[in-house]
Amino acid sequence: MPESTLGQISAHALSIANAVxxxxxxxxxxVLEPLTAVAADEIGRLLSSCCAYLVHLETKPRKxxxxxILVSRTFSRSRSPSPSPAQTTxxxxxYLTSLKAVKALLRIENGQSQLVYSGTMAPAAVxxxxxxxxxxxxxxxxxxVFKTALLTMANMTDGLPFPFKAVPQTxxxxxxxxxxxxxxxxxxxxxxxxxxxxxxxxxxxxxxNIAPGEDIARAVKRFFxxxxxxxxxxxxxRATTTIKKLVAxxxxxxxxxxxxxxxxxxxxLLDMALQVDTNRTARQILHAQGPTKSNANxxxxxxxxxxxxxxxxxxxxxxxxxxxxRSRPIRVAxxxxxxxxxxxxATAVAQHVDVAMTFVTRHFLVTAEAAAGADDLLTxxxxxxxxxxxxxxxxxxxxxxxxxxxxxxVIDNLETIWNSANAQQRRMTEAVxxxxxNVTSLTLIITCRGADLPPDVEWANRDxxxxxxxxxxxxxxxxxxxxxxxxxxxxxxRDALLKExxxxxxxxxxxxxxxxxxxxxxxxxxxxxSVHTGMxxxxxxxxxxxxxxxxxxxxxxxxSDDPTPLQLLSLxxxxxxxxxxxxxxxxxxxxxxxxLDGVLDVIQxxxxxxxxxxxxxxxxxxxxxxxLEKHKPSATHRASLLRIYxxxxxxxxxxxxxxxxxxxxxxxxxxxxxxxxxxxxxQNFDESPSxxxxxxxxxxxxxxxxxxxxxxMLTALIPRIEHLxxxxxxxxxxxxxxxxxxxxxxxxxxxxxxxxxxxxxxxQRSDAAYCAQQMGNVxxxxxxxxxxxxxxxAARETFNDLDRELDVAYCDKDLALVFYEQKNYDDAxxxxxxxxxxxxxxxxAFAAAFCQEFLGDIYRIRGDYxxxxxxxxxxxxxxxxxxxxxxx
Numbered sequence: 109m110p111e112s113t114l115g116q117i118s119a120h121a122l123s124i125a126n127a128v129x130x131x132x133x134x135x136x137x138x139v140l141e142p143l144t145a146v147a148a149d150e151i152g153r154l155l156s157s158c159c160a161y162l163v164h165l166e167t168k169p170r171k172x173x174x175x176x177i178l179v180s181r182t183f184s185r186s187r188s189p190s191p192s193p194a195q196t197t198x199x200x201x202x203y204l205t206s207l208k209a210v211k212a213l214l215r216i217e218n219g220q221s222q223l224v225y226s227g228t229m230a231p232a233a234v235x236x237x238x239x240x241x242x243x244x245x246x247x248x249x250x251x252x253v254f255k256t257a258l259l260t261m262a263n264m265t266d267g268l269p270f271p272f273k274a275v276p277q278t279x280x281x282x283x284x285x286x287x288x289x290x291x292x293x294x295x296x297x298x299x300x301x302x303x304x305x306x307x308x309x310x311x312x313x314x315x316x317n318i319a320p321g322e323d324i325a326r327a328v329k330r331f332f333x334x335x336x337x338x339x340x341x342x343x344x345x346r347a348t349t350t351i352k353k354l355v356a357x358x359x360x361x362x363x364x365x366x367x368x369x370x371x372x373x374x375x376x377l378l379d380m381a382l383q384v385d386t387n388r389t390a391r392q393i394l395h396a397q398g399p400t401k402s403n404a405n406x407x408x409x410x411x412x413x414x415x416x417x418x419x420x421x422x423x424x425x426x427x428x429x430x431x432x433x434r435s436r437p438i439r440v441a442x443x444x445x446x447x448x449x450x451x452x453x454a455t456a457v458a459q460h461v462d463v464a465m466t467f468v469t470r471h472f473l474v475t476a477e478a479a480a481g482a483d484d485l486l487t488x489x490x491x492x493x494x495x496x497x498x499x500x501x502x503x504x505x506x507x508x509x510x511x512x513x514x515x516x517x518v519i520d521n522l523e524t525i526w527n528s529a530n531a532q533q534r535r536m537t538e539a540v541x542x543x544x545x546n547v548t549s550l551t552l553i554i555t556c557r558g559a560d561l562p563p564d565v566e567w568a569n570r571d572x573x574x575x576x577x578x579x580x581x582x583x584x585x586x587x588x589x590x591x592x593x594x595x596x597x598x599x600x601x602r603d604a605l606l607k608e609x610x611x612x613x614x615x616x617x618x619x620x621x622x623x624x625x626x627x628x629x630x631x632x633x634x635x636x637x638s639v640h641t642g643m644x645x646x647x648x649x650x651x652x653x654x655x656x657x658x659x660x661x662x663x664x665x666x667x668s669d670d671p672t673p674l675q676l677l678s679l680x681x682x683x684x685x686x687x688x689x690x691x692x693x694x695x696x697x698x699x700x701x702x703x704l705d706g707v708l709d710v711i712q713x714x715x716x717x718x719x720x721x722x723x724x725x726x727x728x729x730x731x732x733x734x735x736l737e738k739h740k741p742s743a744t745h746r747a748s749l750l751r752i753y754x755x756x757x758x759x760x761x762x763x764x765x766x767x768x769x770x771x772x773x774x775x776x777x778x779x780x781x782x783x784x785x786x787x788x789x790x791q792n793f794d795e796s797p798s799x800x801x802x803x804x805x806x807x808x809x810x811x812x813x814x815x816x817x818x819x820x821m822l823t824a825l826i827p828r829i830e831h832l833x834x835x836x837x838x839x840x841x842x843x844x845x846x847x848x849x850x851x852x853x854x855x856x857x858x859x860x861x862x863x864x865x866x867x868x869x870x871x872q873r874s875d876a877a878y879c880a881q882q883m884g885n886v887x888x889x890x891x892x893x894x895x896x897x898x899x900x901x902a903a904r905e906t907f908n909d910l911d912r913e914l915d916v917a918y919c920d921k922d923l924a925l926v927f928y929e930q931k932n933y934d935d936a937x938x939x940x941x942x943x944x945x946x947x948x949x950x951x952x953a954f955a956a957a958f959c960q961e962f963l964g965d966i967y968r969i970r971g972d973y974x975x976x977x978x979x980x981x982x983x984x985x986x987x988x989x990x991x992x993x994x995x996x
Contacts, residue, residue: 419582
């Protein structure tokens with residue numbers, strides 16, 4: 109009221125918040141969550157409306173600003189917009205009346221809301237099956253068929269603990285006020301029909317003998333919670349109808365959308381428990397209800413606008429601008445791989461405020477996901493638009509669209525009927541789209557898995573239709589909105605997991621949901637390393653709850669009569685860094701693929717792969733990992749791929765010389781693929797590794813010295829080549845050098861000592877000397893100077909006996925380093941000088957420069973600056989590794 113003070117409003121706001129919090133204290137979240145969320149939002153909306161009205165009346169700017177801050181702080185929990193002050197003509201007394209109704213709904217006894225068990229539905233009734241029969245027999249709002257279904261359901265759950273046997277009573281409670289609920293909004297009738305569908309499925313006569321095992325019990329329990337939640341939300345709407353002008357415009361829509369989402373999850377669980385195909389079950393039920401009903405759920409109500417849509421601002425703005433364009437008919441396609449958020453983006457476009465203002469009530473979304481074909485979809489669309497059954501549903505729909513000035517139609521999941529293996533269905537779908545596109549008053553949006561556009565339609569966004577993955581920042585924002593902030597020590601794990609899933613929206617969402625459910629990020633990281641995409645599921649099946657199910661749905665559209673596309677896909681999955689054009693060309697030759705470009709078009713058309721500007725075939729990480737595990741290439745094709753990469757491995761540079769740069773640039777793009785392919789071959793090969801595999805592993809591992817030292821492959825290979833001492837010794841020598849560069853000096857000594865023993869047993873003196881030289885270098889790094897001098901002197905003596913002048917010079921250089929670190933500069937200068945002369949004679953420029961630099965350092969340390977200045981400047985100090993010659 110105008111005379112209200114800031115303190116009075118503040119006290120009133122806090123009393124409302126306290127009412128909600130005290131009612132929820134020490135209660136089960138599973139019981140209270142559905143009610144509390146809605147009640148808190150409703151209270152927040154109503155109070156915000158009152159406060160906004162007071163702000164509107166307040167004439168003093170400073171006080172109006174303080175009131176606005178108070179409302180914002182007190183009810184930041186309210187997620188829906190409040191009505192504008194001009195629409196509000198209520199008082200606080202009106203509000204208090206509504207508050208009493210909401211508080212009554214919050215009354216809890218014995219862990220259950222009194223809303224569910226109020227009046228005749230007392231908790232004691234749960235224990236009496238006869239009570240339900242009496243209630244059913246006297247009910248005037250339930251027909252005989254549904255009464256039978258409820259009784260059958262009660263019999264199925266008889267003997268099970270609460271809440272299973274309470275489900276029929278809860279459904280009956282829903283029907284007691286069904287007419288009141290329908291009077292609130294017609295869309296609520298759709299929710300009630302879906303509740304009834306569940307009861308009828310579970311109570312069908314041919315399933316009465318199914319034992320109520322754990323899966324059935326889990327589905328029924330989830331159904332009970334869903335119906336309870338729906339009932340609570342509907343009762344809140346019913347309790348506030350007297351002051352309906354205060355309810356936010358989206359309140360009813362949010363209730364319906366939330367209810368439909370909960371029931372959809374329950375239906376998936378039930379279908380899995382009954383071990384029946386979801387689509388087939390739906391068709392059977394709908395067929396029994398009448399020939400005019402489609403096997404999909406069609407409603408004139410749009411889904412709720414997505415609350416989380418990070419990273420799609422550019423796409424959303426571009427699509428909205430197209431959709432509201434009045435200058436021409438607009439046809440828009442949103443394409444891409446499964447799990448990229450096509451439906452979410454389409455819904456956001458349809459619910460955008462500019463689109464809503466343009467089309468008012470004439471914007472609709474229908475899904476083809478469960479449609480049996482184009483005719484089935486058209487018949488269901490008649491229901492969407494409230495049209496009568498027709499022998500020619502397409503003609504009826506076209507006439508309906510032409511009779512209205514503007515209509516927006518979103519057809520979701522078009523791939524279900526367009527990518528059908530039935531060529532006739534594909535042509536029928538294309539014909540339907542073509543005719544719809546000819547209606548100038550119709551704005552059409554489709555979402556479809558894949559990258560190929562349906563033909564014969566002028567798509568307005570032809571150049572930018574395929575969705576990409578999220579940016580790292582958008583993926584992080586999405587994760588945080590769902591899971592919240594994570595502790596600082598876990599943030600690197602979170603960021604690494606988001607990168608591992610390639611920032612795919614579905615994978616990011618499911619990962620965040622797992623964390624929100626209490627899973628620890630470090631545990632998920634360990635699971636990812638073993639099961640990969642298998643852990644990205646919040647339900648057993650369903651493309652929106654399971655990454656594997658989403659990927660397999662796309663793979664199911666590959667031609668069943670031609671295995672080549674799946675074989676190419678499986679070969680691409682072996683290569684995490686993509687299949688480059690030279691590899692693809694060589695595969696076509698070795699594998700005998702016919703028209704590999706045409707095969708690529710098939711898998712690219714389904715968005716299972718994409719091709720970069722340099723003609724590299726790549727896959728999103730979740731898709732690749734799923735294919736890698738579930739769809740293996742044939743043995744012949746894999747052998748051909750290995751043969752190609754064995755040859756590539758031999759290009760790896762082994763020394764720092766004039767050819768190094770060219771060899772490095774050739775091998776670097778394939779290092780990740782080599783690592784993955786060779787490591788998998790080591791792990792999965794049933795017999796002893798081939799010498800080609802050993803040579804490739806050694807070459808790639810040695811090349812890693814010049815990039816990021818990587819001992820993984822050698823560690824896996826060495827136990828499998830114990831029977832090949834010469835190969836084993838060389839692998840151990842490479843492993844020793846890698847360990848040295850990783851500062852694992854003890855492991856390095858262990859490996860190189862064993863390698864030297866093997867070379868000695870093979871009477872390969874020079875190779876044993878190389879190992880002794882390596883031992884000396886490791887001892888020097890550990891500060892064991894006596895052992896370093898002994899090992900290096902032994903190696904030098906062997907090389908001298910074998911007349912290996914260059915190797916003697918390398919030993920002199922390494923000994924000089926030992927003396928340098930001991931500050932024995934006289935011996936160091938003598939050895940660096942003699943070694944430098946040999947390196948210059950034998951054109952070893954890098955080694956000569958190394959010695960030269962150390963000589964200059966020594967002169968500087970001694971204060972002999974004139975001598976130091978005579979040493980020509982060199983490149984920065986190079987690692988000793990660059991001057992080691994390989995054994996053999």
